[in-house]
Amino acid sequence: MEINIISRKTQMNEVFKERIDKKLNKLAIFFKGTAVVNIVVTEEGTQKVVELTIKVGNLILRAQKVTTDFIESFDLAFSAIIKQLHKNKTKLEKRIELSACNQYKKWLSQEDAEEQEDLEFNVAKKKKFFVETMEVQEAILQMNLMAHKFYIFADIETNKVNVVYKRYDGAYGLIEPEISN
Numbered sequence: 001m002e003i004n005i006i007s008r009k010t011q012m013n014e015v016f017k018e019r020i021d022k023k024l025n026k027l028a029i030f031f032k033g034t035a036v037v038n039i040v041v042t043e044e045g046t047q048k049v050v051e052l053t054i055k056v057g058n059l060i061l062r063a064q065k066v067t068t069d070f071i072e073s074f075d076l077a078f079s080a081i082i083k084q085l086h087k088n089k090t091k092l093e094k095r096i097e098l099s100a101c102n103q104y105k106k107w108l109s110q111e112d113a114e115e116q117e118d119l120e121f122n123v124a125k126k127k128k129f130f131v132e133t134m135e136v137q138e139a140i141l142q143m144n145l146m147a148h149k150f151y152i153f154a155d156i157e158t159n160k161v162n163v164v165y166k167r168y169d170g171a172y173g174l175i176e177p178e179i180s181n
Contacts, residue, residue, distance in 0.1 A: 001028045003037045010043035016070050023078050027054070041070060044169075052077040061085070064168070131161055139164045140172055 003024060005012065024037060040051040050073035051064040063080035065073045133154040134142070143151035143164055150165040155176075163175040 001035045001037060003039070005039045005041065008040065008042040010041060010048075010070075012041060012070070016041075016074070019071055020074060023074070027081075039074070048073050050074045050077050052081060054081060133159065136162070136164060136174060 001024065003020070005017070005020065020039060027035070034056055036055045038051075038053045038055075040049075040053075042049040042051075046068055047066050048068060048070045049064065049066045050070060052062070052074070054061040061081050061084050063077040063084070065076035065080065067073045067076065129152075131152055131154045133156050135156050139151050139153040139162070142153070143149075143166070150163055152161060152163050154160065155162045158176075161177065163177075165173045165175070167173050
C-alpha cells in the first residue's frame with residue numbers, strides 16, 4: 001500500500017503520523033499492496049480538516065472530516081471509510097478481495113463493526129435531459145440560479161460533457177471526464 005500525506009497550511013507531528021500508519025496498516029491486509037492512499041491535512045483557522053482517499057484500481061473510497069483536532073478528524077474519516085467498506089462489502093469483495101482475507105472476520109469483531117445485509121442499489125428516478133453547450137462561468141451561473149449542487153453541460157471549447165459543482169468550502173469545482181481504457 002502506497003501512502004501519501006500532504007499537509008497544507010500546517011505541520012504534522014510524529015504522533016499523528018504514527019496514528020495514520022497504525023490505522024492504515026489494518027487496511028493493508030485487504031488491499032494486498034495495490035492501494036494508493038492519499039491523506040490531505042489542512043488547517044483552516046481552528047478547524048482541522050482531514051481528507052482520506054483510497055484508490056484501488058478504478059474504485060475510489062473517500063471521506064473528509066472536520067474537527068478541532070487532527071487525530072479526531074483522521075479517526076472519523078477512517079471510520080467513514082470502514083463504514084463504506086461494510087455497507088458495500090458484497091459488491092466490493094470481487095474488486096478488493098475482502099472475502100479472501102482470513103483475518104477479515106477477526107478484524108471486524110475487533111473494530112466492533114455493524115453487520116450489514118447485502119444491499120442492492122435502488123435507482124429511484126431516471127431522468128433524461130439535453131446537455132447545453134456553454135462556458136464554465138455560465139454553467140456555474142445556471143447551477144446557482146437553479147439552486148443545485150451540480151450542473152452538467154457541454155464545454156464550448158472542447159464540446160465534451162463536464163460537470164461543475166459547489167464544494168464544501170464554498171468554492172466551485174469542475175469535473176472533466178476522461179474515458180479509461
